[in-house]
Amino acid sequence: MRIISIICSMILLTMSEYAHAQNPIVQNLLNDVRLDSLTNFVKQLSGKKSVVINGVTDTIKSRQYQQPGNEKAFQFMKAEFIRFGYQVDSFQFNASGKNLLAIKTGYKYPNKRFMLGAHYDNWPLTSVAPGADDNASGTSTVLEAGRVFANYSFPYTIVFVLWDEEEPGLLGSIAYVPTIGSNSETLMGYVNVDMLGWDGNNDSVADINVRPVANSYTLRDKAVLCNTAYNLQLNLHVVDPGNGSTDHAPFWNNGHSAIGIDEEYDNDFNPFWHTPADSLAQFNVSFYQKCSKLAYATIAEFALDTVNTVGIKESKLENGFQIYPNPFSEQIIIRSEKHNEPIESVALFDCTGNIIFEKRIDNLATTVFMPATLHEGIYFIKVFTSDHSFVKKIIRQ
Numbered sequence: 268m269r270i271i272s273i274i275c276s277m278i279l280l281t282m283s284e285y286a287h288a289q290n291p292i293v294q295n296l297l298n299d300v301r302l303d304s305l306t307n308f309v310k311q312l313s314g315k316k317s318v319v320i321n322g323v324t325d326t327i328k329s330r331q332y333q334q335p336g337n338e339k340a341f342q343f344m345k346a347e348f349i350r351f352g353y354q355v356d357s358f359q360f361n362a363s364g365k366n367l368l369a370i371k372t373g374y375k376y377p378n379k380r381f382m383l384g385a386h387y388d389n390w391p392l393t394s395v396a397p398g399a400d401d402n403a404s405g406t407s408t409v410l411e412a413g414r415v416f417a418n419y420s421f422p423y424t425i426v427f428v429l430w431d432e433e434e435p436g437l438l439g440s441i442a443y444v445p446t447i448g449s450n451s452e453t454l455m456g457y458v459n460v461d462m463l464g465w466d467g468n469n470d471s472v473a474d475i476n477v478r479p480v481a482n483s484y485t486l487r488d489k490a491v492l493c494n495t496a497y498n499l500q501l502n503l504h505v506v507d508p509g510n511g512s513t514d515h516a517p518f519w520n521n522g523h524s525a526i527g528i529d530e531e532y533d534n535d536f537n538p539f540w541h542t543p544a545d546s547l548a549q550f551n552v553s554f555y556q557k558c559s560k561l562a563y564a565t566i567a568e569f570a571l572d573t574v575n576t577v578g579i580k581e582s583k584l585e586n587g588f589q590i591y592p593n594p595f596s597e598q599i600i601i602r603s604e605k606h607n608e609p610i611e612s613v614a615l616f617d618c619t620g621n622i623i624f625e626k627r628i629d630n631l632a633t634t635v636f637m638p639a640t641l642h643e644g645i646y647f648i649k650v651f652t653s654d655h656s657f658v659k660k661i662i663r664q
């Protein structure tokens with residue numbers, strides 16, 4: 268059992284992952300989530316209920332990118348986020364494609380962002396296509412997050428993003444992700460939701476898609492902890508390497524920390540997927556609400572935690588090794604990109620040169636769990652390979 272320490276309002280709490288404490292703010296936030304609000308958004312996005320767009324009552328019959336409902340959905344969602352009090356932004360990436368971003372600026376780290384996202388376009392190419400599970404479910408999870416999170420303040424910035432043109436090939440996220448960082452903002456972590464409504468065998472299995480990129484495993488671990496701490500009663504199925512066919516994939520491909528929370532793709536796939544019969548009637552609404560809450564708890568825990576370091580992007584060292592995150596808190600990942608040069612051992616020294624530990628590795632990549640007793644400050648990590656050794660300064664925060 269791994270011991271995790273969390274600094275919380277000057278009190279040092281040490282707890283096992285099976286006794287992860289609830290954050291009362293996150294619990295309050297989860298209590299504000301309403302199933303009728305989630306399903307109302309699904310009804311509006313899937314044409315089961317009319318919407319008012321620019322003062323005109325209308326129905327979104329399909330959100331497929333060539334259908335008029337795609338733009339109607341964009342305008343509807345934009346107006347909802349404005350109604351909740353957000354600053355909104357659009358990201359046009361081609362003649363028909365437009366992502367929607369709603370921004371809640373952090374009071375302490377305005378340039379450090381957590382993102383929660385879903386694609387709003389759907390399939391198939393018919394004039395009526397509700398696309399309720401794929402992906403009015405995820406889109407509504409993001410809209411409900413907008414409604415609920417509006418009443419809370421966070422030290423970190425949270426961005427709610429709705430991607431367009433996922434179905435023809437993740438076009439919206441592929442266009443956007445490489446622009447992250449161009450305005451001096453740092454992406455701390457991304458949570459994607461794509462299809463949360465189907466649980467055909469009522470086993471409460473939800474997938475956490477993850478890959479060993481940047482601190483994606485830290486996001487996965489947080490989601491697993493939140494499921495227990497907030498008693499969400501999902502059976503989480505970690506898929507590693509995670510599914511590459513939705514909008515979390517461009518984040519991994521650009522070196523960012525990301526996970527995808529979804530219904531069980533492997534063994535219980537929605538048989539109505541990409542058909543005109545993909546409707547709210549097939550939802551397991553209790554499962555749907557639990558998956559939404561899991562995404563909210565994961566994002567909120569990070570965005571409230573003033574000491575987390577999850578968002579450090581992978582950086583390449585010139586000698587072919589990566590060491591991240593730096594600053595670190597609980598663990599550090601060391602990876603050799605030289606396939607003929609595995610890491611033989613690792614040693615940690617304090618700033619006076621005293622050795623704290625040495626560890627045999629014999630692998631191309633390793634996660635080094637740091638002693639929970641390690642104080643904040645500067646340390647030196649020495650990495651030995653069969654050919655040479657090098658030292659890097661790392662900071663415990």
Ligand SMILES: [Zn+2]
Pocket residue numbers: 386401402433461462513
């Ligand atoms: Zn989808």
